[in-house]
Amino acid sequence: MKMLRKAILAAACTAGLAIAAPPAVAQTTLRVVMHSDLKILDPIWTTAYIVRNHGYMIYDTLLAQDEKGAIKLQMVEKYETAPDNKSYTFTLRDGLLWHDGQPVTSEDCIASIKRWAVKDSLGQKMMTFVDSIAAVDARTFTIKLKEPTGLVLLGLSKPSSNVPFMMPKRVADTDPNKQIEDFTGSGPFVFVKDEWKPGDKTVYVKFGKYKPRAEPASGLAGGKVVKVDRVEWRAISDAQQTVNALSKGEIDFVEAPSHDLLPTLKKDPNVTVFVSPLAKNQYVFRPNTLHKPFDNPKIRHALWYAFNQEDFLMATIGDENYIKPCKALFICDTPLASTKGTDGLLTSNAKKAQELLKEAGYDGTPVLLMHSTDLKVLTNLAPVAKSLMEKAGFKVDMQSMDWQTLVARRAKKDPPSAGGWNAFLTSWVAADVMNPISTAYVNAGCDKASFGWPCDEKLEKLRDDFARETDPAKQKAIAEAVQLRVIEYTPEIPVGEWVAPVAMRKNVKGYLTSPVPVLWNVEITN
Template sequence: MFEFRRSAVALIAAAGVAGLFGMPAAEAQTIKAVMHSDVKILDPIWTTAYIQRNFGYMVWDTLFAMDEKFQVKPQMVDKWEVSPDKLTWTFTLRDGLVWSNGQPVTSEDCIASIKRWAAKDSMGQKMMASISGFEAVSPTTFSIKFKEPYGLVLESLGKPSSNVPFMMPKKTADTDPNTQIKVEDVIGSGPFIFKADEWKPGEKLVFLKNTKYKPRAEPASGLAGGKVAKVDRVEWIAMPDVQTQIGALQNGEIDMIEAPGIDLLPILAKDKNIKLFDANPLGNQYAFRFNTLFKPFDNPKIRHAVMVAFGQEDFLKATIGDPKYYKVCKAPFVCGTPLGSDEGMADVLNQNAAKAKELLKEAGYDGTPVVLMQSTDLAVLTNLAPVAKAQMEAAGFKVEMQSMDWQTLVGRRAKKDPPDKGGWSAFLTSWVSADIINPVMAGFFNASCDKAMFGWPCDAEIEKLRDAFSKETDPVKQKEIAMALQKRWVEAPTHINVGQWYQPVALRTNIDGMLVAPVPVFWNMTKK
């Protein structure tokens, strides 16, 4: 159990921090939060894991951002223009932007950051395929030149979640995208500064208000607008036990739990000192991800058989339990969105073990074990793998479930070793719904072989349709393309969506200003 005691040394340190802001120690404000996972990796481009994305939003800014209404707005950009032939996009940065080390943000920094992000991100890869080059027009103006008109430029640069096109200094952004950046290269452009000297993996991560950051003048909205840090210090406390989290929140030892256990929400709702806040009303989607490099999931017919074997409700009952916080939804692009549809999915996700067993026989499944990775330290993920194992075994699969903490899983899923030599066959995760509302944004639909995310699916027809979607600007035609892609995906799935779910944040009542956004952000928040 983590002990929340302040030693004399800690008090002296707090006084020193307060002094940085020209105020007495008693006035320094600190928010202590328990996030959904510990932080062991600092690079939000190297991995799509949401805890690294959350870290990224604390210390880095973006050129564009999505507001509460899912509209893309300028963030670090002051103005932009598009040439009459729609092939050249020119962007000018806001005045006064500097890195946390005091150096100015430049066009070269932004170009390098876009390139590194685009090498890893699904939307970025698709956009880069249409780009002929970049030009640093001036220290604060740069242009992107396209081979052909491209329909998702701002949507790509302003995408809300993993991977996020965070702007980093050129030295940092020049790091190979498949290599993690170094601790000393975490030099931010955002509202907080990472205190590397106070980072203790497994215990605590600390951020200080970035006094050099220049917020936009507009009110904060979603991930856009003025990112005004209204507290001096934010601490992320590592506390994996959910009961301990609840006790610490009730006792005022922490101020926030990002992902409180769903089964404990009724207890929190009755506490007059605690409030539940729905920061992400569009919710989240669970996903089962295949590794297509090795047997058995190198065979699309076997992957399709899993989709026939699965039924969503067992997954949702085992993890969430309360129907108030989940929704059975076959639509891969999320129920309640313009592309949310179950077209072509009548025969899948019905938990039809008998039919799946027939399909496995037809596909020539030879009993190769499925190495299924289970995350054990995140309550919203832990029970997914056992359900997947049971439903697959009912259909005739041999399943070997291997348990590990989430950060270990994140590291292992990047490896291309065979499943019987330290690799993997499948795992389950969750996406913020705002990440997956179209087939270019949704990373697990990327089927570009080695350029795809971990799992590395290869499907020329899916890629052809994703290309067509990215270049189409008519919403009606976009939907037609998305539905054609969805039907192909059912035949040769890259992953399987296993239901939508919703997660309120738990806060002490003296915490105000948390924004409605698909990412938990700490600017605009105050502590009374």
């Protein structure tokens, strides 16, 4: 039997499979329920957070932000900035390997940066400053700029969707508008594709050849030390069933427990409810500017009067301890927060909205509003929007679907009558929406913009100004100008802020304070 085991391991190594030697003791499995089922696997193709979470399991990043938001080295060993601030030279850490055993190279990273930058709002803007990205040798590459900008380090350390995950060149060469089919990463976990069963479970195993940094883990930075052998994401859509499974010890961790069940969990002596200070979120209404009626900015603008944030927040979260009405586009209590231009807005002034619709020539074209039904924190958003819009004089065709179907459909530019859409609501973690560059829905770059495809030269000029500016006071002034233009042009509408606790068994230790739920550093104790 021992001879057979050795032969199997030898064959696996010969085939280039990056597997760890079997542990001498029983495997430790962390059983997790995430906020959504995983059906899409390309974290560059979509901004969906469940796919971002999957990305952090199997991929790594060149730079990363710690729990205080400071930019730290990750895959990079060192970097140098030219005296004129128009060139960066990055050197990778020695010993970085892909899951197939091949070394990570500069060419891999260059291809990954380029693919990410096509899809990501911050990446797109960063690349307008880039003159060239070129390999110096297998572990060193340069980014040369046309003019100085702070977006390079900010972009390569971007903590949330889209994250600039590094992939092998053969994978990163995939058309950014097509999904990848090879899921080889270099991160702390390996995706076990053969055990992936959408609607049931997703499996990851520890990558035995991963080389963590020496620094302690902090946020998304530092040493990604894996302390379990196997992680299983269990697909349980029913909130009560999820809580019951956690209480019984059938699962170990819940990313997004239902807010109305938190009192029950807090009473359980075997469960810890944890609220990360980085887990603030913003609800957003996103109109599609390509098709009637929201191809008319004056019609879109009426929504600022039709909506109010309290209705959205109470219908979804329902607990005042976890919600905050906030009209600031760039998140309350952050450096760029402002309420400039928001007086009288988001007050459910149906009469004012009706007047604006009449002035704009609204002809009764129905708004096809996509309604996500399977994520508790999103489910009641669309019905609230429908009610408020109808009071304002809109006709609304609300179509229900699960979140993954919505994610796929929102990428379509077809007219609503041909499988397209007019509007949907979603939520962004605060780390994604704290400035005009990273906030994806402020990108008004036409076809290069995110789904909804706003096209506005004034917004893009302001975003360029922000990217060039380094003085915080001047950045604040530009951010306020962006907010005023967003109110006028309406590529999005913020409809309230909320926080999302996680819940775990008390024998689960080491969960990190981060804007993203990450599972390295987590261990199961006796």
